[in-house]
Amino acid sequence: EAQVTQNPRYLITVTGKKLTVTCSQNMNHEYMSWYRQDPGLGLRQIYYSMNVEVTDKGDVPEGYKVSRKEKRNFPLILESPSPNQTSLYFCASSFSVTRTDTQYFGPGTRLTVL
Amino acid sequence: GQNIDQPTEMTATEGAIVQINCTYQTSGFNGLFWYQQHAGEAPTFLSYNVLDGLEEKGRFSSFLSRSKGYSYLLLKELQMKDSASYLCAVRDLDNFNKFYFGSGTKLNVKP
Numbered sequence A: 001e002a003q004v005t006q007n008p009r010y011l012i013t014v015t016g017k018k019l020t021v022t023c024s025q026n027m028n029h030e031y032m033s034w035y036r037q038d039p040g041l042g043l044r045q046i047y048y049s050m051n052v053e054v055t056d057k058g059d060v061p062e063g064y065k066v067s068r069k070e071k072r073n074f075p076l077i078l079e080s081p082s083p084n085q086t087s088l089y090f091c092a093s094s095f096s097v098t099r100t101d102t103q104y105f106g107p108g109t110r111l112t113v114l
Numbered sequence B: 001g002q003n004i005d006q007p008t009e010m011t012a013t014e015g016a017i018v019q020i021n022c023t024y025q026t027s028g029f030n031g032l033f034w035y036q037q038h039a040g041e042a043p044t045f046l047s048y049n050v051l052d053g054l055e056e057k058g059r060f061s062s063f064l065s066r067s068k069g070y071s072y073l074l075l076k077e078l079q080m081k082d083s084a085s086y087l088c089a090v091r092d093l094d095n096f097n098k099f100y101f102g103s104g105t106k107l108n109v110k111p
Helices: none
Strands: A004-007 A010-013 A019-025 A031-038 A042-051 A054-057 A076-078 A087-094 A109-113 B002-005 B009-013 B018-026 B032-037 B044-049 B053-057 B060-065 B070-075 B084-091 B099-101 B105-110
Touching: A004 A087, A010 A019, A019 A031, A019 A087, A019 A109, A042 B084, A042 B099, B002 B084, B002 B099, B009 B018, B018 B032, B018 B084, B018 B105, B032 B060, B032 B070, B044 B053, B044 B060, B044 B070, B070 B084
Parallel strands: A010 A109, B009 B105
Antiparallel strands: A004 A019, A019 A076, A031 A042, A031 A087, A042 A054, A087 A109, B002 B018, B018 B070, B032 B044, B032 B084, B053 B060, B060 B070, B084 B099, B084 B105
């Protein structure tokens, strides 16, 4: 089954404790992206990757890191999480970023930073 | 940057037609997307417009006017399962890789 998976689905952590949210897709997609979703603010793009070893900042990259060592995986790293990073996070992928390509979203990771 | 506006919430009756509007003010535009998101789930793609006009897909249609910075999603023959949030998103003109989403419109379908 073609899908985007994220782990963990739920996480409660404390300020300053490094964490990684994994994202994996099995559709051989070139493009992957991370978003956070907060009430009243909608989805905001954190980072994206056009292909292996090619990443760039989205609208709200502060406090986050990403890497793209393999085509299928695009982990999101929070080196020192803070309470304002409490949010619902979505990973998404698409075959490429052409005019008609849509994004397929993972199931989401709900993160709470205390 | 992008400024995308949608109504926060709407209510409609099963079997009716509802129109969800989206206006955008952008420094550049390269396509507008509509996504559906049920509570607690991931967004799923509904439609894409890059040229002016109406795109129809079954019960769902999407319209775009680039000169007015305006789009709408039209849902016909509403069903209870259409209760969800509807997200409008635009792609940046200068950078195909960047997307900007509105805050979403929560649609409540009542019997």
